[in-house]
Amino acid sequence: MSPETPQRAVREFQDVFQRLRDQLHRVIVGHRDMLDQILVAFFAGGHVLIEGVPGTGKTLIVRTLGEALNLSFNRVQFTVDLMPADITGTRMVMDQDGRREFTFVPGPLFSHVLLADEINRATPKTQSALLEAMAELQVTVAGTTYRLTPPFFVLATLNPIEMEGTYPLPEAQLDRFFFKVVLTYPEHRDMQLILSGTTGTRLPVVAPVFARDDAAARIEELRALVREVLVAPHLEEYAAAIVRATLPSDSKFAPRGATLLPTDEQISRYVSFGSSPRGGQALLLGAKVGALLDGRVNVSYDDIDAVTVPALNHRLVLNFAAIADGIDSRSLIERILHGARRLRH
């Protein structure tokens, strides 16, 4: 095989990514790193949980992304009375040719890009309705399984305030998200740009990167290219060691075998449950995207390190001691990364 073909695919990937980035930045001011993480998760085939205070552009980001990708886009505002059938779809009695029969009416899940706004306001029952769709790209209604059309990308937002009447996402639900991106308030300069750009008469318009006909197919090709990026065994070992280091040593679920990294004392003290193997998958897939963005076809240590925090911070379940001491999962992950540097060479 000539190296030109895959080399061209790599260049195309970089080009698509850059064009998407540019379109997002036409609408979204600031949040460059967060936007890149969202795009990385998208091309890695994962879903993103966006946590941020109201008014920071969470919904705008998702809508802009859907428009730039030129994919079907749906938005569901999660409320406490939202039922699972409201998002998955339901069977309804339809009158066809004089006959009445049950017909499945797809819900908003049946789209390429789904915005689950304020997902923590829905009941756990409704939240769990997303599980099957996010993990297996299928929905089962009344005993019938319906396949979702790839690519399927869920962007859920989470409001960290106004916690009254909310239902924190269960760990199983959190684990389905590839990344968790935290949106902060914009910087002063960005705030000024937001104000000037959104209060005038001309609002920015997003140009789609793909044609609607072949958007899904081309995105699937790019996702397949991501999975072909090469990973050396020692880098897989490195990622596994990082995931293993998130497990507290006194956990009854932790493996008893030898570890490459010693368990950090703070992990044992503040973490109730560590990352699952899904966290490791997120590490490597995110690192592969990062490698392609850098023009490489192999993963490096830096690629893994770059995605460790967004890939693992929502998978660490902290205990009350951490909350009392003001410890967040990000600081714990950075400690793990610091300790893992000795594995590099």
Next chain:
Amino acid sequence: MPAITLGLAEVEERLHAIRRRLNSSTVLHAVFIGLSTPVLVGALLVVLGLHGSAPAFGVALWTGGALSIGTWVTSFMHVHRRWLDVTATARLADHRAQLTDRLTTLADLRLRPRPARLAPVLVAQTLALGERWRVDGIAPRRVPTSVFLLLASLLVLAASSWLAPEPTPASQPEHATAAAPTSLVATTSQKAPPSGAYGPTQGQAATAAGPVQLSEVLPAQRDLSQSGALTAQLPSDKGQPDDTPAALSDRLQQAIRRAFHAAAVDQPRELPSRSDNGSRNPADRNDEQRSEGDLQRRNPAQPGKEATGKDSNAGQTKRPDPSKPGDPSRRADADHPDQQFDGASPAAGDGSSPNGLMDPRAASSTALGQGAPKTFKLTITSFLRSTEQRTQEPRQRGKRISSNAPAVATASSPAALNEQQLNDDALRKAEIPPEYEDIVRRVYSVKANQ
């Protein structure tokens, strides 16, 4: 052949070159470290052998041995731990050339049964960055810095030999003892009590190992005892050699002292009264260098002759042939005429014969009793100056060796030099050290007074 195969082969070849160079550097480093420690230990042993006590030398010997073995084991473990396979070499090259793990990934690709779709891209990228990971750039051809440690340890070892005591008059008995022909040392060490700077150490050595150790160290002396000439003097020779660690340590220490002192005494000294502008007959220097070896070769024949008191063939066969002036043995014998003497002479050290002067301990003990200086320097060739005096002494042929008489030093010279030998320029030009003259004068003045 596909391009990827060619590219992989090139990458692999370069990785192997880097690996060879890095591994050889590791081995060299370990070897240098492994050699440095024994050399340093050797230097310490030389210093302690010359100046230290026997217990300190023993401790240093075994500690140094253990340290050397430990260093070798550690060096081996270091090599084992640092030994690089292809994957490890790739990781190292990745790190040094900042190739973001491209080489490591390629090294892993070799082991995959199915080639990856992106492998050609990786190969092309890696080869495009080839300037970054040249063999000389990743593993420069250089000698490990540990070679300086080895050189320094060699310098220390060389410097330790300078610590050998100079053959000053105050220390001449030691030097003379050490520099004397082997048979003399062995004999006098048994008969004369230890004295001089070696006193305590040598006394301990003699106590611990006794005459046995000397006879073991000196094969010629053992031959003497086996022939029966020194049976009465070396009773321990009949027993088993003492192989205890202490005895080994003592033997090694004495060997060091002998080696260094022999070298020190055999050095030609600058004589203030030299009249030949510092030039010296090279034959003398050669003779001095040969003297000890010659004597050791001749010793086995001598005792048998003395023991029987009638067989003089051995001594006669050693004599130089006057018809062969170039015969090397003739010159050597001229330097050591006492080795040709038949029969026994008065006991060494009694001062009754100039032959006794060949035994520096005896001379020293005689002079000591008269308040004379304790030391003197005696070179092998200087003895030739007393040839005329010796020939005037009455011969004592056929006299058996008594238990009190040293075996070799008692030999007298019936006809040490013939006419041709006496006319030999090398012999005539031989210098007589002033110290020797003083000793001779003192001894003979004492004898005359008695």
